[in-house]
Amino acid sequence: MIDHLDHLVLTTIDLEACKDFYVRVLGMRDETFGNGRFAFRFGNQKINVHVRGHEFEPKAHLPVPGALDLCFIATHSLAQVIAHLEAQRWPIVEGPVQRTGATGPIRSVYVRDPDLNLIEISEPLDLNQTAPHNAAG
Template sequence: MDITLDHCVIHVSDWERSGEFYARVLGAEIVPDKVGFGLRFGEQQLNCHGPGKTVEPVAKLPVMPGNSDLCFRWRGVIDGAIEHLKAQGVTVEMGPVPRIGALGRGLSVYFRDPDGSLLEFISYDV
């Protein structure tokens, strides 16, 4: 089998605030939808649910604002991720700490999106 992750879903409470954050801090491409948008990162996408958007089907317990945990690969040393977050006014909550991700061992830092979802940058360039 040749299976890769195509997209997953997060829920946002404020379209404008979340779009600005994900574009500025994570470099997401905003992909407009009838209501709201998706967030594209190369070949992967976060579809966003939020105010005014009804989608079927959804999970038995649909994702709500602030309850996602997502990890993004940082290309470069983890100190670069920390400097980037500080320059964007984003607080690093933890790290750098050793973690194991899709490519093996790396170093990670943790921070939050405007709704409180936990976000992680992992770097394998150690």
């Protein structure tokens, strides 16, 4: 019945800090749509943004900043992602570590956005690759 995720909604306290992270650090495109609403677009998906206290109806029962735990598959190698995060001076909370994604094994790093949502950035692992990588690797 369900094919894929079209969008999700993120609630932020600070729209400018949120834009900085998702556009500058993660490389998403920002867009304004219908009646001044705001979103970040990547691939065929988007993240709609609500500012706390100014949410659009209908909304989640308890829309709060910092409640999301999201995993994104990167378009670049994880080594390139790590180098980019370091160049942007954005701290890595954990990783690289091996995890299990929706379609198989992945290697991930974790960061927090300005609202303290947990953001996992991953690359798919070759099923024949068995050597785990740690934070030093």
